[in-house]
Amino acid sequence: GENVEQHPSTLSVQEGDSAVIKCTYSDSASNYFPWYKQELGKGPQLIIDIRSNVGEKKDQRIAVTLNKTAKHFSLHITETQPEDSAVYFCAATENTGFQKLVFGTGTRLLVSP
Amino acid sequence: NAGVTQTPKFQVLKTGQSMTLQCAQDMNHNSMYWYRQDPGMGLRLIYYSASEGTTDKGEVPNGYNVSRLNKREFSLRLESAAPSQTSVYFCASSKAGVNEQFFGPGTRLTVL
Numbered sequence: 001g002e003n004v005e006q007h008p009s010t011l012s013v014q015e016g017d018s019a020v021i022k023c024t025y026s027d028s029a030s031n032y033f034p035w036y037k038q039e040l041g042k043g044p045q046l047i048i049d050i051r052s053n054v055g056e057k058k059d060q061r062i063a064v065t066l067n068k069t070a071k072h073f074s075l076h077i078t079e080t081q082p083e084d085s086a087v088y089f090c091a092a093t094e095n096t097g098f099q100k101l102v103f104g105t106g107t108r109l110l111v112s113p
Numbered sequence: 114n115a116g117v118t119q120t121p122k123f124q125v126l127k128t129g130q131s132m133t134l135q136c137a138q139d140m141n142h143n144s145m146y147w148y149r150q151d152p153g154m155g156l157r158l159i160y161y162s163a164s165e166g167t168t169d170k171g172e173v174p175n176g177y178n179v180s181r182l183n184k185r186e187f188s189l190r191l192e193s194a195a196p197s198q199t200s201v202y203f204c205a206s207s208k209a210g211v212n213e214q215f216f217g218p219g220t221r222l223t224v225l
Contacts, residue, residue, distance in 0.1 A: 102158075
């Protein structure tokens with residue numbers, strides 16, 4: 001089955017800096033890669049996703065890149081703000097119409113003012 | 114819309130006790146899921162229901178049972194709780210043909 005590894009487990013940056021979180025996956029059949037943000041005391045919320053036919057996707061200050069050959073994908077946050085502080089999870093699945101997401105272990109991002 | 118709701122928010126059980134975690138969604142979603150979240154292990158799928166009337170095992174189903182009561186409700190039952198089941202439990206739902214999963218606020222369960 002699919003296995004997703006995520007690094008780093010914690011990341012501290014200064015406000016305004018960029019943050020990068022990386023994930024690798026094992027199943028070459030996986031073709032859908034979402035990123036979820038979990039704020040303290042809440043459930044995860046989808047912030048961006050990418051499919052295997054796309055190499056990069058941007059949404060304002062966040063972007064995701066995918067390298068299918070190397071089986072890794074990354075989340076990039078530019079101009080970080082204190083409200084970006086949260087736990088971020090990557091996930092992967094073979095999108096066959098119904099998704100069984102396999103999540104990474106999470107990255108705790110702390111943005112200091 | 115309330116989205117995905119879960120009850121209770123917190124629960125403490127003794128080893129061997131049973132309980133049912135409730136989940137409901139008002140978004141008319143077809144698919145529903147139960148996850149557990151443990152420190153350093155991310156979210157792991159316990160059971161899922163692709164559509165009303167069907168349920169299937171996920172990655173970590175041992176010690177749990179589920180019921181898809183109707184399209185809105187999906188419950189998770191612990192028949193004989195064990196300390197290893199201490200965790201935060203999340204319910205989620207998704208619309209057919211749409212990838213995004215919507216999560217509830219979670220239930221924090223402690224088994225002593």
